[in-house]
Amino acid sequence: MSKSFPGTTAVRDVSFTIERGEFFSMLGPSGCGKTTTLRLIAGFETPDADGGQVRLLGAVVNDKRPYERQIAMVFQNYALFPHLSVERNIAFGLEQRKAPHRVPKAEIADRVRSALQLVRLDPSTFARRLPAQLSGGQRQRVALARALVLEPAILLLDEPLGAIDLQLRKEMQLELKSLNKQLGTTFVYVTHDQEEALTMSDRIAVMSNARVAQLGTPAEIYENPRTAFVAKFIGESNFFDGRITERGAPGKGAGAWCEVEAAAGGHFRVPAQNGLAPGQSVRIAVRPEWLDIVPPASVPPGENALRGSVRDVVYLGETMHVVVTVRGGGDVTVAVRNEGQLINPLPWKRGDDAAVAWRPEDCQILEDE
Amino acid sequence: MTRAIPRWLIVFTGIVLFLMHLPVLVLVVFSFNSSKFAVDWTGFTTHWYARLAEREDIVNALRNSLIVGVTATIIAVALGTLIALALARHRFRGKTLYEGLMYVPIVTPEIVTGISLLVMFVFLRFPLGLTTIVVAHVAFSIPFVVVVVMARLAGMDENLEEAAMTLGADEITAFRKVTIPLLWPGIISAALLTFILSFDDFVITSFVAGSGSSTLPLVIYSMVRRNIEPSINAISTLIVLATTILLYVAEQLTREKKAHA
Amino acid sequence: MGPGTLWMLAFFAIPVIVMCGYSFMPRGTYGGVDPGFTLEAYARFLHPVYLTILERTFVVALVCTVLCALTGYPVAYAIARSTKWRTLLLFLVVLPFWTSFLVRTFAMIFLMRDTGLINTWLLRLHLIQQPLTMLYTPFAVLLGLVYGYLPFMILPIYASLEKLDTSLLEAAEVLGARPTARFLRVTLPLSTPGLIAGSLLVFIPSLGSFLTSDLLGGAKGLLVGNLIQNQFSTARNWPFGSAASLILMTLVLIAVLIYLRLRLRPE
Numbered sequence: 013m014s015k016s017f018p019g020t021t022a023v024r025d026v027s028f029t030i031e032r033g034e035f036f037s038m039l040g041p042s043g044c045g046k047t048t049t050l051r052l053i054a055g056f057e058t059p060d061a062d063g064g065q066v067r068l069l070g071a072v073v074n075d076k077r078p079y080e081r082q083i084a085m086v087f088q089n090y091a092l093f094p095h096l097s098v099e100r101n102i103a104f105g106l107e108q109r110k111a112p113h114r115v116p117k118a119e120i121a122d123r124v125r126s127a128l129q130l131v132r133l134d135p136s137t138f139a140r141r142l143p144a145q146l147s148g149g150q151r152q153r154v155a156l157a158r159a160l161v162l163e164p165a166i167l168l169l170d171e172p173l174g175a176i177d178l179q180l181r182k183e184m185q186l187e188l189k190s191l192n193k194q195l196g197t198t199f200v201y202v203t204h205d206q207e208e209a210l211t212m213s214d215r216i217a218v219m220s221n222a223r224v225a226q227l228g229t230p231a232e233i234y235e236n237p238r239t240a241f242v243a244k245f246i247g248e249s250n251f252f253d254g255r256i257t258e259r260g261a262p263g264k265g266a267g268a269w270c271e272v273e274a275a276a277g278g279h280f281r282v283p284a285q286n287g288l289a290p291g292q293s294v295r296i297a298v299r300p301e302w303l304d305i306v307p308p309a310s311v312p313p314g315e316n317a318l319r320g321s322v323r324d325v326v327y328l329g330e331t332m333h334v335v336v337t338v339r340g341g342g343d344v345t346v347a348v349r350n351e352g353q354l355i356n357p358l359p360w361k362r363g364d365d366a367a368v369a370w371r372p373e374d375c376q377i378l379e380d381e
Numbered sequence: 382m383t384r385a386i387p388r389w390l391i392v393f394t395g396i397v398l399f400l401m402h403l404p405v406l407v408l409v410v411f412s413f414n415s416s417k418f419a420v421d422w423t424g425f426t427t428h429w430y431a432r433l434a435e436r437e438d439i440v441n442a443l444r445n446s447l448i449v450g451v452t453a454t455i456i457a458v459a460l461g462t463l464i465a466l467a468l469a470r471h472r473f474r475g476k477t478l479y480e481g482l483m484y485v486p487i488v489t490p491e492i493v494t495g496i497s498l499l500v501m502f503v504f505l506r507f508p509l510g511l512t513t514i515v516v517a518h519v520a521f522s523i524p525f526v527v528v529v530v531m532a533r534l535a536g537m538d539e540n541l542e543e544a545a546m547t548l549g550a551d552e553i554t555a556f557r558k559v560t561i562p563l564l565w566p567g568i569i570s571a572a573l574l575t576f577i578l579s580f581d582d583f584v585i586t587s588f589v590a591g592s593g594s595s596t597l598p599l600v601i602y603s604m605v606r607r608n609i610e611p612s613i614n615a616i617s618t619l620i621v622l623a624t625t626i627l628l629y630v631a632e633q634l635t636r637e638k639k640a641h642a
Numbered sequence: 643m644g645p646g647t648l649w650m651l652a653f654f655a656i657p658v659i660v661m662c663g664y665s666f667m668p669r670g671t672y673g674g675v676d677p678g679f680t681l682e683a684y685a686r687f688l689h690p691v692y693l694t695i696l697e698r699t700f701v702v703a704l705v706c707t708v709l710c711a712l713t714g715y716p717v718a719y720a721i722a723r724s725t726k727w728r729t730l731l732l733f734l735v736v737l738p739f740w741t742s743f744l745v746r747t748f749a750m751i752f753l754m755r756d757t758g759l760i761n762t763w764l765l766r767l768h769l770i771q772q773p774l775t776m777l778y779t780p781f782a783v784l785l786g787l788v789y790g791y792l793p794f795m796i797l798p799i800y801a802s803l804e805k806l807d808t809s810l811l812e813a814a815e816v817l818g819a820r821p822t823a824r825f826l827r828v829t830l831p832l833s834t835p836g837l838i839a840g841s842l843l844v845f846i847p848s849l850g851s852f853l854t855s856d857l858l859g860g861a862k863g864l865l866v867g868n869l870i871q872n873q874f875s876t877a878r879n880w881p882f883g884s885a886a887s888l889i890l891m892t893l894v895l896i897a898v899l900i901y902l903r904l905r906l907r908p909e
């Protein structure tokens with residue numbers, strides 16, 4: 013689909029298929045088009061005239077209004093009706109059903125109660141309260157209950173956990189994930205928090221500048237980022253520029269490879285991508301946790317390496333970051349697991365000579381954006 | 382604010398506020414004075430109030446003021462709310478210009494508005510009377526209603542109508558069940574204030590009323606010009622009382638209302 | 643949006659246009675206008691008598707605005723700083739705002755006329771021998787205007803002050819600023835938008851004021867508003883009245899434009 017507003021293209025040729033029951037996330041920085049895409053799915057926006065289609069459950073729904081689509085939505089700021097109590101909020105959708113789908117009052121009351129229990133709010137305490145009397149986390153659950161009570165085929169969630177503090181957020185992420193599996197409802201989730209997306213999703217569409225930069229499972233996105241943007245946005249990455257000097261055929265146990273001469277000096281062997289030929293300039297990404305820091309003379313055979321000296325050692329709790337200034341300029345960050353600095357400290361300190369090394373298959377050549 | 386307010390400031394404020402209300406308070410007190418001419422207090426009486434009821438011109442004028450007030454309020458609030466909704470919800474070309482133009486009637490001196498309407502009515506040979514008064518009152522009230530309702534809309538979460546739509550309500554139902562209940566106090570408040578504006582209006586009304594019809598402010602004006610007597614105090618007191626009550630109600634409504642479950 | 647816009651067009655825009663037209667037409671014998679085109683009405687305005695009136699109106703409006711600002715700012719400040727009494731105080735300011743202007747002006751007459759309350763008491767206390775002439779003087783008009791429009795000044799300033807971020811004052815204090823300095827260099831500049839808005843809300847109606855000068859000013863204190871009204875009653879010079887109205891309106895629009903300029907200038 014494509015969608016433009018006066019002065020800007022919000023969504024450009026975005027295309028994907030979401031499986032039934034999947035937890036699908038759209039991840040990206042503000043302005044990347046993820047919310048607009050969600051609103052296109054919801055029906056609050058329509059694609060441009062020649063800008064593609066939205067198909068829900070097999071049918072084209074471009075000209076169907078949100079209330080004609082089989083969706084329910086949880087908004088970023090919850091959008092609870094301030095003038096209605098919790099139970100009236102949740103009952104709202106059920107009350108809109110007209111004959112022949114009319115829901116009798118008794119059933120509404122039952123389903124409201126179940127919905128509250130589903131989101132782990134005690135009906136007897138919360139049913140009569142007003143949204144203004146609830147905490148952020150409670151409001152979020154009510155918003156969720158209000159959507160789920162309708163047993164929608166598709167649930168859209170627009171950064172629902174943004175305003176909630178860290179501890180509660182982590183709890184709710186797991187709850188959402190479990191609800192997805194328990195109910196079999198398709199979840200379409202929008203967020204700018206990459207950790208959140210990695211935690212909950214079956215697949216992630218990483219978006220930037222109105223396009224999908226990469227679509228894949230969390231593992232694919234994290235371990236094989238395709239562009240510099242994805243490599244930077246998800247987790248951390250070190251980048252090296254270079255030129256391809258040689259391209260080699262698959263050998264035993266390994267796929268096709270390339271030799272790259274780094275701009276900063278040194279040669280690397282990296283997995284080849286299609287369409288790359290000697291002479292081409294490329295950018296390579298390696299994640300800090302796949303780098304090892306070793307004494308210059310102890311680089312394991314077959315690994316790529318760069319020589320340099322330690323600039324900084326940063327304590328991060330779970331990991332230690334060793335920042336190495338490599339020959340040719342530039343800093344490389346190596347992540348080492350923290351085995352306890354009090355009992356088993358890292359042997360590295362500022363000024364030490366070191367080499368950073370990694371296995372060829374732990375890096376990627378990035379596509380141009 | 383943690384620090385106390387300087388003593389002199391409190392005194393100053395007290396004095397100013399007192400002086401702001403003193404003239405009217407004096408007016409009210411002396412409406413009960415049984416002496417007709419002197420400003421001496423000769424005794425408590427409600428005689429002047431009774432006299433008001435006897436005066437046919439006042440009773441007629443009061444009736445006209447009420448008719449005009451209610452009619453103008455209903456029309457102005459209806460039209461103004463529609464405009465406010467359109468401005469708050471939709472983008473369209475020339476919107477900023479339109480919004481700016483909305484403020485022009487508010488800053489235009491009443492004299493100019495009154496004169497221009499008089500001139501136009503005469504030009505069209507339209508007879509001056511209650512209708513022209515209503516028309517004029519609606520004209521100066523609409524921008525005001527727009528401003529008040531828009532302020533209320535701005536405070537309202539725009540996702541609420543969308544949320545209602547994801548729950549199966551179509552646009553009209555969403556409007557009915559979500560927007561209106563939330564907007565209602567603002568609308569009533571705007572209505573009360575519009576009524577006050579209309580009821581109290583003198584300048585514009587004096588130009589477009591023509592010779593036949595009279596509203597309360599017009600009658601009061603001629604009473605003030607001609608012949609000062611405590612009846613004026615009495616009717617003034619009643620007006621102030623009515624204004625205070627309406628204002629209080631409007632104020633209560635604009636505060637975050639308790640919703641019904 | 644249609645009906646409302648239509649109404650405004652029909653009953654606000656068009657009348658002004660018609661009035662515009664009238665201002666260019668020759669004066670009719672019995673009032674109203676005769677067909678034709680003439681600049682006679684505008685030319686007439688250039689007569690010293692009328693220019694004096696314009697000047698007087700302008701000065702009165704200006705003085706009124708300044709007085710309101712000087713009196714109103716402290717009050718707004720006090721209300722913004724108050725906690726317990728704030729709602730009540732605001733109500734006390736808002737109430738005169740909404741009370742009939744006519745009633746309030748009459749209240750001034752009641753107090754100030756020769757047989758009014760003030761004179762009666764001053765005489766009684768033997769502070770004066772003769773009644774003070776307060777009514778029908780420029781002083782009365784000014785007082786009436788200030789009394790009338792003071793709430794219009796207080797409320798915008800209050801709104802501006804209320805939005806003031808107290809952490810700014812705390813930051814200033816930490817940087818060594820004493821109370822006066824904090825007020826002059828933080829509070830006052832940041833409340834300027836409110837001050838300007840309030841000034842506009844006082845200045846403009848004062849320019850076009852009619853009732854106050856009519857009831858409190860007498861024949862000598864004629865302001866533009868009275869002049870205009872005159873043309874449509876006793877003087878029967880509709881084109882002249884229309885022209886004067888348009889001139890007044892232009893002055894108002896200039897004031898508004900200046901205001902917008904000031905508002906939109908980056909702080």
